[in-house]
Amino acid sequence: MSALSKAAALSAVTKPRLTAKAAAKTTGTVPAWTAKAMRRLGGENVVDVLTRQHRQIKRAFVKAALPGPRRRRDFDRLMRLLAVHEAAEEAHVHPVARRALHNGRLLAARRRGEEKEAKKLLVELWRTGPDGKGYLRRLNEVRRMVTRHAAREEREEFAQLRKALTVPRLRMLGAEVKLTQAYAPTRPHRWANNEAANKLTAPFLGPVDRTLDAIRHARAS
Numbered sequence: 001m002s003a004l005s006k007a008a009a010l011s012a013v014t015k016p017r018l019t020a021k022a023a024a025k026t027t028g029t030v031p032a033w034t035a036k037a038m039r040r041l042g043g044e045n046v047v048d049v050l051t052r053q054h055r056q057i058k059r060a061f062v063k064a065a066l067p068g069p070r071r072r073r074d075f076d077r078l079m080r081l082l083a084v085h086e087a088a089e090e091a092h093v094h095p096v097a098r099r100a101l102h103n104g105r106l107l108a109a110r111r112r113g114e115e116k117e118a119k120k121l122l123v124e125l126w127r128t129g130p131d132g133k134g135y136l137r138r139l140n141e142v143r144r145m146v147t148r149h150a151a152r153e154e155r156e157e158f159a160q161l162r163k164a165l166t167v168p169r170l171r172m173l174g175a176e177v178k179l180t181q182a183y184a185p186t187r188p189h190r191w192a193n194n195e196a197a198n199k200l201t202a203p204f205l206g207p208v209d210r211t212l213d214a215i216r217h218a219r220a221s
């Protein structure tokens with residue numbers, strides 16, 4: 001064995017490699033494999049992801065109100081945007097806010113209360129459908145409630161999260177949100193309206209909703 005390879009072998013014995021978790025703790029960054037996954041998911045800050053989605057949802061409300069042959073498709077898109085957005089906030093954002101912000105428990109409880117109320121209206125809107133009686137009235141009711149809720153999230157919760165969390169943590173949360181949204185249910189479900197029920201039912205409801213969406217789109221095209 002050459003002197004160089006002896007030194008390398010000795011170094012491997014005497015300098016145990018840090019685990020990814022330990023390295024992350026030491027450097028204040030996220031583990032390498034997490035960083036790679038985050039880059040693949042865009043590495044975007046969670047507040048930027050969710051604020052952009054709030055704007056998309058507002059535009060989707062306007063489109064879903066327009067008459068014409070595209071209304072069904074725009075309505076389905078709105079339901080999907082709302083369902084996956086709120087599922088990710090419930091799973092990742094409010095729990096982190098509860099722990100990380102000094103008034104987090106109160107803030108998260110208020111936002112969850114608003115989301116529960118909104119979900120009840122969303123279930124009614126879903127049942128009414130874009131061709132049903134009273135559709136525009138219900139749509140407008142949900143729009144007002146969701147818009148107020150989104151403004152409170154941005155003002156009270158997101159602004160504080162941006163200050164309280166490190167940039168890597170904000171990016172990691174952004175990646176977690178995107179991953180959850182890739183599998184979340186795509187429509188409101190009456191009985192999945194609290195954190196425990198959402199966690200239990202999401203792995204089942206997500207694929208079922210997505211299969212139903214695929215069938216519906218295949219029939220429509």
Ligand SMILES: [Fe+2]
Nearest residue numbers: 086089115153
């Ligand atoms: Fe929300």
Ligand SMILES: [Fe+2]
Nearest residue numbers: 050089150153
């Ligand atoms: Fe939101």
